[in-house]
Amino acid sequence: MINTQQTPFKxxxxxxxxxxxxxASGLLGKRFGGSDVLAIDPYPASxxxxxxxxVRTQAEVGPELSQQRVWVLAVKPQVMQEVVTxxxxxxxxxxxxxxxxxxxPAETIASWLSVDKPFNRVIRCMPNTPAFIGCGITGLMALPGVDEADREIARQLLKSVGEVVWVENDAAIDAVTSLSGSGPAYVFLFLEALIKGGIEQGLSPEQARQLALATLNGATQLATLSPEEPSVLRERVTSKGGTTAAALDVLNQAGFVTTVTQAMAAARQRAADMAREFS
Structure with missing residues (x-):
């Protein structure tokens, strides 16, 4: 395990x-000291x-970077090639x-890192915004030049903000992007809809928000802790001819599941388009 006393790298x-x-906030003071970390960004406010x-900071990439064993590239795709170069x-x-x-794609980054031959010690990952509160999940894939020790370094780094899942290739990372990377936005949209529906049914905005948040949180925790599939849990709360059945009939007639899977497919396609656009 990486720790502040025995940090094996910068x-x-x-x-x-x-x-x-x-x-970084999941690591500083726990597994790294500030002096072990270098942050580079052209915007002073950042x-x-x-x-x-x-943490040591600078506005531009310079020779100090060569002393840092692990680089985390966290810039927008539009400027990635310029930054990597x-x-x-x-x-x-x-x-x-x-x-x-x-x-x-990881292979594209590898090609940008070296003019002679691709530099294959590259890991690509996709965290999500619940990482801000230590409840994220990150998908990772590695090129062949990454050994088990480096995989463990990446796993420990990303575990600082939540769970990690290893996948095989860039296509799978694009699938991760469509599910967990973009997924919080789908959940927030559903949350908005629940609150709006509650208000339209006569609840106050505060009541609707509290009920919606607790419902989503409780249902997610139940699904996490239960050994049974979500479909079984859904069936258990759906009495024939009851209120839940009436609501689900409307969602099914509107093609709710199909709409969600089509949305995920659109997110994955956009990731593939970005690979062509920025590579």
Missing amino acids: LAFIGAGNMAWAL LENWKEHG ACAPYLREDTLVISVAAGI
């Missing part, structure tokens, strides 16, 4: 926005939190590169 965040800070926690001169043989950018 860590760089290239891009210091919200997701990078979520990852670096304020980092400075307050003793700027970082490449400071790459060492033992550097581990972890990307959290949507849509950019």
Whole structure:
């Protein structure tokens, strides 16, 4: 396990926005000291939190990057090639590169890192926004140049903000993006709909919000703790001819499940489009 007393390497965040800070805040003071971490971002406001926690900061990529054993690329896909190209001169043989950018294949990043041959110590991952409160889940995939020790480093880093799931390739990461990466937005939309429905039924906004939040939280916890499939749990709460059955009939007639799966397919397709657009 990585810890502050026995940190085996130094860590760089290239891009210091919200997701990078979520990852770092799960590590600082627990597994890393501030002096072990370098945060790079051209926007001074993005670096304020980092400075307050003793993290070394700079506005541009420079020679200091070569001293950081693990790089976390946390910039927007639109600027990833420019940023990776700027970082490449400071790459060492033992550097581990972890990307959290949507849509950019790991092999593409590997090709940008070296003009001679691809640098294959690259891991691509997709965390989600519940990472901000330590309740996220991250999908990861690794290129062949990543050994078991580096996989364990990545696992420990991402475990600091929630669960981790290893998948086999970039296509699977795009599927992760469509499910858990974009998934919180689907849940928030459903939450909005529940609150709106409650208000239309005569509840106050405060009552509707409290009931909706507790219902989603409780149902999710029940599904997590139960050994049974969600379909079984759904059937148990659905009495024939009852109120829940009436509600589910409306959702089924509207093609609720089909709509959700089509939405996920659209998210995955957009990830594939981004790979072509930015690669």
